Amino acid sequence: MFINISHKFKSKNFDNRKKKISFIIIHYTETKNLNDAVNLLTSKKRKVSCHYLIDLDGSIYNLVDVNYRAWHAGESKWKRSEDINSRSIGVEIVNPGESSLKKYKKIQILSLIKLLTELKRQFKINDNSILGHSDIAPLRKIDPGKYFPWKTLYQNSIGIWVNEKINDSPLNMTQFNVLMKNLKKIGYPYIKNNKLTQNNKKIINSFHRHHLNRLVDKFPTRASLIKSNDLLKKIFD
DSSP, X not given: OOOOEEOSOOOOOEEEOOSOOOEEEEEEOOOSSXXXXXXXXXXXXXXXXXXXXXOTTSOEEEOSOTTEEESOSOSOOBTTBOOHHHHEEEEEEOOOOGGGTOOOOHHHHHHXXXXXXXXXXXXXXXXXXXXXXHHHOTTTOOTTOTTSOHHHHHHTTOSOXXXXXXXXXXXXXXXXXXXXXXXXXXXXXXXXXXXXXXXXXXXXXXXXXXXXXXXXXXXXXXXXXXHHHHHHHHHHO
């Protein structure tokens, strides 16, 4: 598959990889345009970067060679894996952020699908290792946000998805405990207990952002539990 990738912009914010590439992490830039995104991702002061940047018109830019460790994930984990920067390829999409209520442009998602399809093939990435920043850093990040079309990616053989079985019955404590155990098995980090702590609320929100976005900032329901059960079956079957 031919993908037109520009090398017009380069970031010096990288160092040497210490691990094999096994993840792809998707972000939004939280900027209004390409120029602001490039300034952010090449800034010596901010010390952040990514491997690939997708503009509003679908153009793809390579800012850091994938053989190097771009600084996009920060403090993050997935299952037992730490130093996600060393293990991942970071993809940023120009978007002003979840609070702007602006959805991603179709041309951006089409470009993303082309790029991820090739990266998945080249590096033999597992579908459950194609994640959002909020999945691996749920206590501090919300990107790529609740408007990111994870289902569309799955329909193009990228990532993990199961359809919702609508059931808005509240969870009892036993069911809540099972939900938290399920999220930990799926890979969500920083779950230290099965109580309704502030940290666990953020982790549940990250799960909802990826898999059940209508429940973002809401208490989990039976739909959350059912979906977590179905995801585990899909991942481990």
